[in-house]
Amino acid sequence: MPLFECKHISKTYGSVVAIQEASFSLEKGEIRAVLGGNGSGKSTLAKIIGGAVKPDAGELYFKGKPFEVNSPSQAKKLKVIITSQELSLLTNLTVEENLVLPSIPRKGRLFIDKNAMKAKASAILEKIGLSSELGVLVEDLPANKQFMVEFAKSLLQEPEILVIDEITSALFRQEVEIFKNIVRELSAKGCGILFISHRMSEIFSICDSVTVMRNGSVIDTFPISEVNEDMLVGMLTAYKENIGGQTKENRAIEQSDRVLLSVKDMTLKRFGTRVSLDAKQGEVIGIAGLQGQGQSDFVRTLYGLNGHVHIRLDDKELQIDSVHKSVQEGLAFLSGDREREGTFSVRSIAENLEAVNSSALSRKALNQKRLLDSYGVKYDNASQQIRNLSGGNQQKVVIARWTGTNPKVLIADDPTKGIDVQARGDVHEIFGDLAASGSVVIMVSSDDEELVHLTKPLKNSRIMVMYDGKFVKTLMGEDITVHNIISASLPREGVVGK
Amino acid sequence: MSMEMNIEKSAPKPSSTKMIRNKLKPYIPSLSIIVLLLILGQILSPGFASLGNIGTIVSISTVLAIAAIAQTLIIISGNEGIDLSIGAVMSMGALLGAVLSKGMNTEIWYTVLILIGIGIIIGLINGIAIQFINIPPLVMTLGMTSVVNGFALAYTKGLPSGGAPEILVKLGIGHLGPIRWMLILGIVLIIALELVLRKTRYGKTLYLVGSNRMAAIISGISVNKTVLLTYVIASVAGTLGGLVLLGYVGSAQLEMGKDYALLSIAAVVIGGTSLTGGQGTYLGSALGSVVLVLLTSVLVAVGMPPGVRVLLQGLILLLILLIYSREPKLRQ
Secondary structure (H helix, E strand, O other), rough: OEEEEEEEEEEEEEEEEEEOOOOOEEEOOOOEEEEOOOOOOHHHHHHOOOOOOOOEEEEEEOOEEEEOOOOOHHHOOOEEEEEEEOOOOOOOEEEHHHHHHOOEEEEEEOOEEEHHHHHHHHHHHHHHOHHHHHOOOHHHHHHHHHHHHHHHHHHOOOOOOOEEHHHHHHHHHHHHHHHHHHHHHHOOOOEEEEOOOOOOHHHHHHEEEEEEEOEEEEEEEEEHHHHOOHHHHHHOOOOOOOOOOOOOOOOOOOOOOEEEEEEEEEEEOOOOEEEEEEEEOOOOEEEEEEOOHHHHHHHHOOOOOOOEEEEEEOEEEEEEEEEHHHOOOOEEEEEEEEHHHHOOOOOOOHHHHHHHHHOOOOOOOOOOHHHHHOOOOOOOOOOOHHHHHHHHHHHHHHHHHOOOOOEEEEEEEEOOOOOOHHHHHHHHHHHHHHHHOOOOEEEEEOOOHHHHHHHOOOEEEEEEEEEEEEEEEEEHHOOHHHHHHHHHHHHOOOOOOO | OOHHHHHHHOOOOHHHHHHHHHHHHHHHHHHHHHHHHHHHHHHHHOOOOOOHHHHHHHHHHHHHHHHHHHHHHHHHHOOOOOOHHHHEEEEEEEEHHHHHHHHOOHHHHHHHHHHHHHHHHHHHHHHHHHOOOOOHHHHHHHHHHHHHHHHHHHHHHOOOOOOOOOHHHHHHHHHEOOHHHHHHHHHHHHHHHHHHHHOOOOOOOOOHHHOOHHHHHHHHOOOOHHHHHHHHHHHHHHHHHHHHHHHHOOOOOOOOOOOOOHHHHHHHHHHOOOOOOOOHHHHHHHHHHHHHHHHHHHHHHHOOHHHHHHHHHHHHHHHHHHHHHHHHHHOO
């Protein structure tokens, strides 16, 4: 009898299928890797097992009995524990307070037993090599140590199943070693472990078996000894490349060698890395990678949202010290988070259109009707509130706000998030036209397929893949395939720690 | 009321009729309440709707509507913007106006300039603390209330000297022909503020900044500049409003404008400005001011003892605010 079993579980969010008919089982003491790209469904799977998300269909069994939990706390009672990169720590409490939070030792009924708390915490802290941090507030710890505390917290709950979601990516090398030893120890005690990671070297050094996921489906599960890195990457990316066939020839302007935008050694604060980019006139650059590898950091820093930057634009050296300055110099930024960063929801379509042109740049009014019609925006009249439009139409208005000002560089951060396929195609077309008119378009997307779709039909285009705050690969022409993007997104040379 | 109906009837195209109706719609509740209160006042206390009494009501409403300039702009600017210091700033404006002008017409321009200067300083301090040091507007302007009151007390040593220059008194209670100067002032302010909000770059930007600060920043709008300017305009409206108050009352007293802080917030809410920012009109706030002043007048006219009156006034105010802050949700 397997320790844990999933049978045909499915989960959809609206029209997006996160998991489809996924089945697998985990034995006692087994260390199982779950491997998959962006949107493969691995994190949803983790949340379902942890009780945070309820599947729409399918059955779960734990020790042979149906596993029906409605909340993470119920899952915890059954000793099914999740530890993830979304930290569950309270940063204004000390390390030991956080560790014992799930069950606080008490004196009488009312008072916290501080000695018992310290004793309980210090044993585990010693094990994870953080004895010196007893009594320190979590907010004063560096990120890597916070992750170790998060991990320790899950250990204290004596898991029978432990789901580890991408926690190792923030750890240093020696911490990863400690981590591996503890995982092996847990497995020896009979705990089943699901290790969700994209780090091949870790998967191969501690896991017994690996489950490969793609597009919400479980592809297969293999003993680790029967696979190698190339086979795994091959399975992740076994993909029908049915897009980009309809290449539009001569879509872009004549090959231009003039560098329009140039950044040198720009620091990404969160990663402590430096990145450079030269973008030629008329070029469309897709930025790819696993989620959170610095793609957003890169474009936001470039736009001046993270403080002072130095760029070279249109043969001028510029010190960008505010977004206002970026906009004045011809940069434009389109966010996928429309609600928070795009629309002025209670204001009219007309006002939304003019936000950059007249409010930020004090230019003469745009020809609104022409702009809206050319993008096929469906609306009654321009004085109605923008929130009455569909998501796709809202985003087109926000795009028109920028294109109406003829920006030199359009930066887009996952701009088609949550809009329908038709509108998505329209957006790509607008980007292509903008590049054809001599601008640079830089687009981040977590959807590899979309990036291929955008860049492949264009002549002057490339995709740059980021990992851990650095550009690790550039793909051009025929090399632009989903397979190559995923393959470059996964570090294969055993890049462990920092 | 009859005027709107005429417009509707004589409108040439149905679409423009609809547009006008939509534009007037937000003001219909306030206008109806104003008419109802006037009728009620006249029934309970004959002579209430006389021209003289209405003139008085309009005059006090104009003073409140000046406080509502500050409140409207700041509330539209979003980010939980609110100006609790407006009452104290007006009180100080009245006090300093009396002291600086020494009650003489000849000193009035000098007094106005100094009060504008003080208004700019107070507005900058409020704006900088809120925008750059991230102190919540409620806390900052409440603190500023004490500071301003303390300053006024220290400067005048609690004994206001001077008085209201004749020109201010004339503005406060005088007439131009049959029309009160205060009515003219009120109408000029409504037109000016509506023009500023609808036609100027500052006004258009203010609505965007209030609607979504982050989207405004990403659009390259100078959010800091807009917010600072708003707090400065608010405080200058306060100090100059103090002069108008001085003219209407005829002499200065400590904390004579303190009620206007909360009343102006109520006027703005009645006027349909959303407390979450990004929406609202000044005409609405001005009508809201009239509603509030009328309400008090009716209660006074009925001859209610002061304690009961204040209590009743408070309850009615609560009721009105309750209805008005729910209305937008009900509409959706």
